[in-house]
Amino acid sequence: MSAPAPVFGPSREPSPVVGPPFWLLLELTYRCPLHCVFCYNPTDFANVGPELPTAEWLRVLREARALGAVQLGLSGGEPLAREDLEEIVAEAHALGFYINLITSGVGLSEARIAALRSAGLDHIQLSFQDSTRELNDFLSSTRTFELKAQVAALIRKHGFPMVLNVVLHRLNIDHVGEILEMAERLGAQYVELANTQYYGWAWHNRELLLPSRAQLERAEATTQRFRQRVGAAMQVYFVVPDYHETRPKACMNGLGSVFLGIAPDGLALPCHAARMLPGLDLPNVSGQSLRAIWYDSPAFNRFRGDAWMKEPCRSCPEKVRDFGGCRCQAYLLTGDPDAADPVCDLSPDHHLVTQAVARAEQGGAVARQLTFRDHRISIPVVVEAG
Amino acid sequence: MTAIPGTARPAIAHGKRLQWEPAQEAHVLLYPEGMVKLNGSAGAIMSRCDGARTVAEIVADLERTYNVSGLGADVEAFVALAVEKQWLELRP
Numbered sequence: 001m002s003a004p005a006p007v008f009g010p011s012r013e014p015s016p017v018v019g020p021p022f023w024l025l026l027e028l029t030y031r032c033p034l035h036c037v038f039c040y041n042p043t044d045f046a047n048v049g050p051e052l053p054t055a056e057w058l059r060v061l062r063e064a065r066a067l068g069a070v071q072l073g074l075s076g077g078e079p080l081a082r083e084d085l086e087e088i089v090a091e092a093h094a095l096g097f098y099i100n101l102i103t104s105g106v107g108l109s110e111a112r113i114a115a116l117r118s119a120g121l122d123h124i125q126l127s128f129q130d131s132t133r134e135l136n137d138f139l140s141s142t143r144t145f146e147l148k149a150q151v152a153a154l155i156r157k158h159g160f161p162m163v164l165n166v167v168l169h170r171l172n173i174d175h176v177g178e179i180l181e182m183a184e185r186l187g188a189q190y191v192e193l194a195n196t197q198y199y200g201w202a203w204h205n206r207e208l209l210l211p212s213r214a215q216l217e218r219a220e221a222t223t224q225r226f227r228q229r230v231g232a233a234m235q236v237y238f239v240v241p242d243y244h245e246t247r248p249k250a251c252m253n254g255l256g257s258v259f260l261g262i263a264p265d266g267l268a269l270p271c272h273a274a275r276m277l278p279g280l281d282l283p284n285v286s287g288q289s290l291r292a293i294w295y296d297s298p299a300f301n302r303f304r305g306d307a308w309m310k311e312p313c314r315s316c317p318e319k320v321r322d323f324g325g326c327r328c329q330a331y332l333l334t335g336d337p338d339a340a341d342p343v344c345d346l347s348p349d350h351h352l353v354t355q356a357v358a359r360a361e362q363g364g365a366v367a368r369q370l371t372f373r374d375h376r377i378s379i380p381v382v383v384e385a386g
Numbered sequence: 387m388t389a390i391p392g393t394a395r396p397a398i399a400h401g402k403r404l405q406w407e408p409a410q411e412a413h414v415l416l417y418p419e420g421m422v423k424l425n426g427s428a429g430a431i432m433s434r435c436d437g438a439r440t441v442a443e444i445v446a447d448l449e450r451t452y453n454v455s456g457l458g459a460d461v462e463a464f465v466a467l468a469v470e471k472q473w474l475e476l477r478p
Contacts, residue, residue: 068407
């Protein structure tokens with residue numbers, strides 16, 4: 001009897017036939033009480049139109065489920081800012097989704113967690129910014145550290161699997177050992193140590209967030225020692241920062257392959273950051289069916305297959321594995337969304353990545369200050385070499 | 387891999403969910419932010435792991451349903467693998 005293969009993961013070969021959007025992510029709102037410097041939300045989210053009403057979110061759920069979507073992420077912003085979250089969860093549960101709430105924990109009272117439990121929520125992923133109150137509160141520009149610890153206790157008390165997420169960068173990556181010990185104290189079953197990906201606010205703050213190679217190697221060694229000590233009691237995922245790699249990530253398993261995101265204003269996204277890609281006429285769920293958007297819209301077909309690729313990707317045997325890497329990163333770094341992801345050392349633009357890393361090795365830019373995510377600030381996307 | 391006694395009662399592990407997905411024509415196991423698509427035999431075994439039936443009872447049910455014999459070793463090996471992967475947990 002052969003072992004079943006995971007559906008998500010880099011080993012999956014692209015199918016010539018367009019499959020269902022297995023993973024549906026609803027970014028219910030851009031409102032968030034936190035101001036994290038590494039947030040991937042667009043830096044001009046203050047200009048995005050009004051949020052979809054409840055009935056539209058429920059229609060999106062029904063149509064996505066009919067297409068075969070099964071994993072549901074509820075995110076944002078802070079999804080708890082939506083007062084109809086329980087109603088959305090209840091409908092999703094009735095439809096048969098496995099429902100993941102991705103939250104800062106702010107607003108998760110005991111009454112609310114109980115209501116979400118009885119509505120059918122399956123799991124809560126709680127974010128921490130650091131193992132120390134000082135840095136957690138500084139990075140998010142809030143006083144939320146104690147509150148998050150209380151929320152972690154509530155998550156356990158109400159029988160949810162405990163999943164902690166910590167975004168890593170130069171300012172906290174040296175605390176990985178303490179972060180893992182904190183996760184152990186809080187009773188986490190899964191921990192995601194997700195190195196910052198440079199989109200949105202994180203792109204704007206990149207020079208101050210990129211870790212050095214020495215920091216990264218220490219953090220990986222610490223994580224490995226921790227894994228050996230705790231064994232199967234906790235699963236620790238260490239998402240490597242691709243700037244330090246020589247091959248790109250298989251972003252989204254290829255755009256239009258398994259992931260469908262819906263932004264607060266109803267824009268349908270083939271990846272979290274796709275709103276910034278030029279010339280991609282993103283469809284809005286208002287007034288059209290999800291089936292038409294997923295299968296027929298130019299935006300979702302734009303990066304399917306490999307006809308869009310340029311050299312060196314087009315003739316590269318590895319294109320079936322990494323799909324040319326991340327389109328948003330290619331655009332941000334080179335100004336061309338069809339270029340090879342410059343993380344790849346076969347890319348003619350790879351020096352843009354190595355130069356950024358070299359600056360990080362020297363301690364990074366000192367002339368700039370961190371910019372905190374804020375609806376009062378609106379920053380246009382600045383492309384590095386465009 | 388630890389041996390699975392025939393008297394053990396496997397159940398879907400806490401926080402995970404098994405369901406039939408018509409769009410994939412397969413059983414899938416769902417867990418935080420992930421999904422495993424099961425092949426036919428894995429789906430047939432796991433859909434019988436309800437925490438009430440013993441491994442021996444599951445083997446007998448499968449042999450009866452599919453009109454075959456000698457499935458014991460294969461089923462036990464799969465259950466052991468699934469326990470190791472934390473898809474299943476054993477109830478006494």
